[in-house]
Amino acid sequence: RLHGGCEVVDQIEQLATARAKEAFGAQYANVQPHSGTGANQIVITALLERGDKILSLALDQGGHYSHGMKESFTGKFFDVENYYLDKQTLLLNYDAIRASAAKARPKLIICGASAYPGTIDFKKFREIADEVGAYLLADVSHISGLIIAGAHPSPVNYAHFTTTSTYKPGGPRGGVVIMGRDRDQQIKVNGKNTALWERIQKMTFPGVQGTPYFNHIAAKAVFFKESLSDEYKAGQFKIVENAKRLASDLLDMGYDVLTGGTDNHMVLINVANLREGLTGLAAQKCLEECGIIVNRILLPYDKKKTSVTSGIRLGTPVVTKNGMGNKEMDGISGLIDAVLKGVKIIGDSEYKIDESFKEQMKNKVKELCSKFPMR
Ligand SMILES: Cc1ncc(COP(=O)(O)O)c(C=O)c1O
Incomplete structure (x- = not known):
């Protein structure tokens, strides 16, 4: 030095x-x-x-x-x-x-x-x-x-x-x-x-x-x-297990999960193939309004522009760290599905969401998260 x-x-x-x-x-x-x-x-x-x-x-x-x-x-x-x-x-x-x-x-x-x-x-x-x-x-x-x-x-x-x-x-x-x-x-x-x-x-x-x-x-x-701890290492395997569960739940619900699943912590979804007119941007925004944070992502060979995209990217490290497992992944995929199928799509970034439906979703997210406080 x-x-x-x-x-x-x-x-x-x-x-x-x-x-x-x-x-x-x-x-x-x-x-x-x-x-x-x-x-x-x-x-x-x-x-x-x-x-x-x-x-x-x-x-x-x-x-x-x-x-x-x-x-x-x-x-x-x-x-x-x-x-x-x-x-x-x-x-x-x-x-x-x-x-x-x-x-x-x-x-x-x-x-x-x-x-x-x-x-x-x-x-x-x-x-x-x-x-x-x-x-x-x-x-x-x-x-x-x-x-x-x-x-x-x-x-x-x-x-x-x-x-x-x-x-x-x-x-x-x-x-x-x-x-x-x-x-x-x-x-x-x-x-x-x-x-x-x-x-x-x-x-x-x-x-x-x-x-x-x-x-x-x-x-x-x-x-x-x-x-270096066993706890950290076990947690990393759990992250992958949770991501696989989320991917298979969403596949079962008819989602276009890229590569048919995941080998790691990440799940990529083509939301444009879920509903006519749905974009990654609109999906990100309406999920966030309901308390679910994902991010839009440009998918390989995406036809939409970078700011709009056809995809969303989900990751399991934080929910896993907070203690969630298979059961909660089923809950999360159900909530994502309810929101993405429940909104009225207006444009690339515009949608309409019924206020009482939004409150209901937010409460369900809060109820789930309150059982697994941030660690
Ligand atoms: C593959 C890869 N490399 C590097 C980075 C950047 O890391 P940092 O934010 O620490 O610069 C990221 C973050 O998004 C990434 O995904």
């Missing part, structure tokens, strides 16, 4: 780092990134020069802004090409990704998503990266809690770099960069060989960030300890 007087914060950072490594079964962790986006920026800045090529999942297919959206730093400074989901299954098609990589010859492939309910095969991604001589970055922000618990396969020894935001798995705002077996792999920078992990250290500070946020790092130390 450049500053003196850091003896105690050094200890805190070492503790957070050791626990993050243990949680992910990793050989290197950097707990300084201010966010998941920042962690991605650090890795990308460490590897690429201006104009180098990135291959990533398209934003409108479930990718994240920081993976190459035109307005983000990735889109501004790098040459971004995308791979796409299979049009029929809406799942990752590794043969098609391999073909895209062979054509694009990227220096970096990014996998991981903001809206993808399937399992990601990190081994296959690494094989593809190796075939074209690219680095692989796995941004597992959405599924990092599941990975820590073993409820989703880990990328740590497949991807050269794994990143995650720390609030999504249940910790504080912030990010982390993780490395497995490629920690000591050499990279040539300005004619000099450097280990990849050292490159990440340097690109964290002074490359991308300034002073670390020690309050956040202390909170990460607390969170990673929590994440």
Whole structure:
């Protein structure tokens, strides 16, 4: 550090780092990134020069802004090409990704998503990266809690770099960069060989960030300890079980659940296929009026614009943390169904909801939630 007087914060950072490594079964962790986006920026800045090529999942297919959206730093400074989901299954098609990589010859492939309910095969991604001589970055922000618990396969020894935001798995705002077996792999920078992990250290500070946020790092130390507990790990499996139950309930009620279910914490629904004229935006708004928070989401190959969308995205981490299980998932899917089928649709963002019906729904939501207070 450049500053003196850091003896105690050094200890805190070492503790957070050791626990993050243990949680992910990793050989290197950097707990300084201010966010998941920042962690991605650090890795990308460490590897690429201006104009180098990135291959990533398209934003409108479930990718994240920081993976190459035109307005983000990735889109501004790098040459971004995308791979796409299979049009029929809406799942990752590794043969098609391999073909895209062979054509694009990227220096970096990014996998991981903001809206993808399937399992990601990190081994296959690494094989593809190796075939074209690219680095692989796995941004597992959405599924990092599941990975820590073993409820989703880990990328740590497949991807050269794994990143995650720390609030999504249940910790504080912030990010982390993780490395497995490629920690000591050499990279040539300005004619000099450097280990990849050292490159990440340097690109964290002074490359991308300034002073670390020690309050956040202390909170990460607390969170990673929590994440090592049996209770946390069991909770992650329960999150998946609840999401599967929600998906199967909604399928039974005639909903278009993308990919026919879920392997993780997330359920994507095409509400435009439920009722003529219903949009993701209207669904989000009317559910929220009744006390149910979901968010609209652009679905793969969506015909509607980003601000309107055909889809909604449901997630089970918070309700699960509060103690809900299968029975409550049945209750929630019933409430969602009642609201989405009970409103009068007027336009893309307009609908009419009967006041007494709304009050009735709100009371049912309150009654359910009051049995499971926030934890
Ligand atoms: C895949 C993915 N990466 C990164 C992020 C961003 O994380 P943060 O908000 O910590 O920058 C998100 C958040 O939505 C995400 O879904």
